[in-house]
Amino acid sequence: MTGVAVLGVGTSHFGRQPDRDLVALAWDAVREAFGDAGVEGVDAVWVGTVFAPAGVAQRVLRALGITGVPVVTVENACASGTTAFAEACEAVRTGRYRRVLALGLEQMSTAFAGAIVPEATDPEGRTGLALPALYAMSAARLLHEDAVTREQLAAVSVKNHAHAVHNPRAQYAGEYTVAQVLDSPMIADPLTRLQCCPTSDGAAAAVLGPAAGGADEVVVRSLALKSGAAWNHRSPHVWGHDIVRDTAAAAYAQAGLDTLDDIDVGEVHDAFTVGEVVTTEALGITAPGDGGTAAASGVTALGGKTPINPSGGLLSRGHPLGATGLAQIAEITWQLRGVAGARQVDGARLGLVETMGGGVSGLDGNACVVTLLERPR
Amino acid sequence: MTGVAVLGVGTSHFGRQPDRDLVALAWDAVREAFGDAGVEGVDAVWVGTVFAPAGVAQRVLRALGITGVPVVTVENACASGTTAFAEACEAVRTGRYRRVLALGLEQMSTAFAGAIVPEATDPEGRTGLALPALYAMSAARLLHEDAVTREQLAAVSVKNHAHAVHNPRAQYAGEYTVAQVLDSPMIADPLTRLQCCPTSDGAAAAVLGPAAGGADEVVVRSLALKSGAAWNHRSPHVWGHDIVRDTAAAAYAQAGLDTLDDIDVGEVHDAFTVGEVVTTEALGITAPGDGGTAAASGVTALGGKTPINPSGGLLSRGHPLGATGLAQIAEITWQLRGVAGARQVDGARLGLVETMGGGVSGLDGNACVVTLLERPR
Numbered sequence: 001m002t003g004v005a006v007l008g009v010g011t012s013h014f015g016r017q018p019d020r021d022l023v024a025l026a027w028d029a030v031r032e033a034f035g036d037a038g039v040e041g042v043d044a045v046w047v048g049t050v051f052a053p054a055g056v057a058q059r060v061l062r063a064l065g066i067t068g069v070p071v072v073t074v075e076n077a078c079a080s081g082t083t084a085f086a087e088a089c090e091a092v093r094t095g096r097y098r099r100v101l102a103l104g105l106e107q108m109s110t111a112f113a114g115a116i117v118p119e120a121t122d123p124e125g126r127t128g129l130a131l132p133a134l135y136a137m138s139a140a141r142l143l144h145e146d147a148v149t150r151e152q153l154a155a156v157s158v159k160n161h162a163h164a165v166h167n168p169r170a171q172y173a174g175e176y177t178v179a180q181v182l183d184s185p186m187i188a189d190p191l192t193r194l195q196c197c198p199t200s201d202g203a204a205a206a207v208l209g210p211a212a213g214g215a216d217e218v219v220v221r222s223l224a225l226k227s228g229a230a231w232n233h234r235s236p237h238v239w240g241h242d243i244v245r246d247t248a249a250a251a252y253a254q255a256g257l258d259t260l261d262d263i264d265v266g267e268v269h270d271a272f273t274v275g276e277v278v279t280t281e282a283l284g285i286t287a288p289g290d291g292g293t294a295a296a297s298g299v300t301a302l303g304g305k306t307p308i309n310p311s312g313g314l315l316s317r318g319h320p321l322g323a324t325g326l327a328q329i330a331e332i333t334w335q336l337r338g339v340a341g342a343r344q345v346d347g348a349r350l351g352l353v354e355t356m357g358g359g360v361s362g363l364d365g366n367a368c369v370v371t372l373l374e375r376p377r
Numbered sequence: 378m379t380g381v382a383v384l385g386v387g388t389s390h391f392g393r394q395p396d397r398d399l400v401a402l403a404w405d406a407v408r409e410a411f412g413d414a415g416v417e418g419v420d421a422v423w424v425g426t427v428f429a430p431a432g433v434a435q436r437v438l439r440a441l442g443i444t445g446v447p448v449v450t451v452e453n454a455c456a457s458g459t460t461a462f463a464e465a466c467e468a469v470r471t472g473r474y475r476r477v478l479a480l481g482l483e484q485m486s487t488a489f490a491g492a493i494v495p496e497a498t499d500p501e502g503r504t505g506l507a508l509p510a511l512y513a514m515s516a517a518r519l520l521h522e523d524a525v526t527r528e529q530l531a532a533v534s535v536k537n538h539a540h541a542v543h544n545p546r547a548q549y550a551g552e553y554t555v556a557q558v559l560d561s562p563m564i565a566d567p568l569t570r571l572q573c574c575p576t577s578d579g580a581a582a583a584v585l586g587p588a589a590g591g592a593d594e595v596v597v598r599s600l601a602l603k604s605g606a607a608w609n610h611r612s613p614h615v616w617g618h619d620i621v622r623d624t625a626a627a628a629y630a631q632a633g634l635d636t637l638d639d640i641d642v643g644e645v646h647d648a649f650t651v652g653e654v655v656t657t658e659a660l661g662i663t664a665p666g667d668g669g670t671a672a673a674s675g676v677t678a679l680g681g682k683t684p685i686n687p688s689g690g691l692l693s694r695g696h697p698l699g700a701t702g703l704a705q706i707a708e709i710t711w712q713l714r715g716v717a718g719a720r721q722v723d724g725a726r727l728g729l730v731e732t733m734g735g736g737v738s739g740l741d742g743n744a745c746v747v748t749l750l751e752r753p754r
Contacts, residue, residue, distance in 0.1 A: 058604060058605075067740055075451075077431065226446075227448040358432065363435055
């Protein structure tokens with residue numbers, strides 16, 4: 001136990017919102033989180049973003065009336081939001097600050113003319129691989145090794161889009177069939193459009209403070225943050241597997257878990273369908289080799305043994321990079337409080353959040369954050 | 378006392394180096410810092426940068442062979458380097474990690490086609506004020522109030538360029554006269570070119586660890602990080618004064634200083650000459666109203682009562698944004714060890730570092746870090 005509680009959470013709507021600026025998106029998230037936490041201010045702020053311009057944190061916070069407190073902006077690729085959460089959690093744990101806001105935000109629809117390609121971020125990595133292509137290579141390898149089928153990959157999209165039907169803040173939702181997913185336009189073989197997260201704008205926030213022991217309090221049971229090892233092209237695992245496995249191992253050890261069966265629900269990094277397959281295996285939620293069948297068999301669906309991405313995940317909720325991790329935190333907080341409505345996992349007491357970012361740095365992931373949230377009683 | 382020691386420091390050369398990429402610059406800084414600290418690796422890294430592309434930290438660290446450890450990239454305008462230092466210091470202080478690298482880097486010569494103007498970073502602040510113009514407004518107000526003269530402003534440039542003659546890593550140096558400074562091309566009235574920091578590329582690093590009590594050990598006596606209040610256009614002080622004053626007050630209180638006379642040497646944020654005038658007053662190193670006369674009278678020159686910017690400061694060493702704060706840390710570390718050569722402040726035992734960033738956010742500074750480093754015996 002870290003002694004840290006999630007006092008309040010909030011998010012904007014997620015979706016293409018080019019006419020709403022980052023201030024408007026952050027306002028929605030922070031207003032809800034402050035109201036939820038019952039606070040009118042905080043002692044410090046960590047902001048996670050990848051592509052927002054320098055100085056955006058202070059500009060946005062000024063517009064929200066949050067000035068004069070320490071502010072640190074962090075970047076850790078797709079894990080920027082959960083990195084902000086990790087740093088805020090650490091500040092509360094150590095008594096550095098008492099009330100801390102973690103805010104994630106990103107406006108993808110206006111940040112780029114086109115795709116995020118390695119050339120834009122890594123002059124050494126001019127492979128021409130945009131991120132869908134990077135994940136597609138993992139999927140192609142798993143197909144080649146008979147570790148997964150195209151239909152099993154598509155089942156992840158079917159599951160998460162169906163979950164999102166019950167999430168009014170999600171960008172996309174729908175009752176698709178495997179055939180419909182496979183028939184959607186090809187983005188990067190074997191990943192079709194419905195297997196790729198959409199371009200999104202959004203913000204999400206959490207207010208953290210010392211745990212007081214309240215009956216309905218959601219607490220941070222454990223948290224681990226790692227960066228990847230240098231990528232090994234002869235690895236027995238696809239890209240991104242080992243960093244998730246190792247970060248999770250650290251979080252599990254810190255939590256002192258007896259069994260992973262104690263995990264009731266998870267929000268994990270399904271930027272592409274293959275990501276969820278690899279991640280659930282790396283996390284140990286599915287056994288080695290069972291990641292492919294989990295969605296199709298219903299194990300990771302609402303009503304299954306360990307529902308994964310009840311919010312709809314990145315595939316459906318959308319993926320505004322800096323906001324994603326804190327949207328995951330918000331979803332698990334709602335699940336643990338039992339207020340997730342039609343997507344509620346009955347009796348959820350222990351929830352997992354995993355975010356992994358990077359892909360163009362020659363590392364097995366730039367950063368991964370795994371945290372376990374709990375409602376102890 | 379924080380219980381944190383600066384185990385090693387290093388910097389690249391500072392200057393226009395468009396042909397050397399961030400990896401090459403970081404290599405110089407980290408190799409020197411690791412050698413100085415006698416370590417071959419660290420347990421975690423904080424990287425400070427403002428304009429380097431997302432993911433740069435992991436890309437640079439991979440090239441340096443530093444992988445698999447937690448990495449967090451921070452942005453806090455011109456205080457990004459000292460923010461990385463602050464977060465690294467906190468991690469050691471609380472026992473989160475044992476050996477931590479703080480690395481700052483920036484390549485200004487290739488990051489921009491032209492000046493840094495508010496439009497680039499603040500869609501709400503389209504004032505047309507580039508940063509020299511922002512500082513020029515402060516200078517113009519002080520001139521109007523007879524708080525400073527043009528010659529006194531120029532004397533800051535004369536002093537710091539003369540200091541830099543003894544700093545082989547500085548971008549510019551020279552024995553100028555006040556008349557030469559005033560006769561250099563006007564950038565933003567009343568600030569002439571020799572009163573503005575140059576466009577620079579560079580990196581700087583520090584390795585931190587638990588203080589062991591060694592005789593020559595440089596320790597972090599105190600550290601404070603703040604962001605500015607909303608800017609008050611009716612303030613009795615010019616922009617940036619109050620955030621420096623308040624951050625310093627927190628650092629001094631934490632240190633339990635009896636008198637500011639104990640401060641032997643300082644590196645402060647002289648991005649423009651007027652910045653040093655305002656900052657030395659805000660820090661209390663010069664009395665209210667005496668900031669203008671300090672450089673001209675020799676009080677803040679090498680050999681004076683409290684030498685300020687013995688390295689040459691931003692005006693001479695150059696100002697690669699993310700690197701600056703850690704270059705200041707390196708200079709004060711060298712001063713406290715007594716290894717600063719011809720620019721050594723005799724018997725320096727307590728040194729101050731101050732960095733302040735921002736200016737286009739409607740705040741009295743986006744962020745300020747003030748730290749006191751000490752060689753206790």
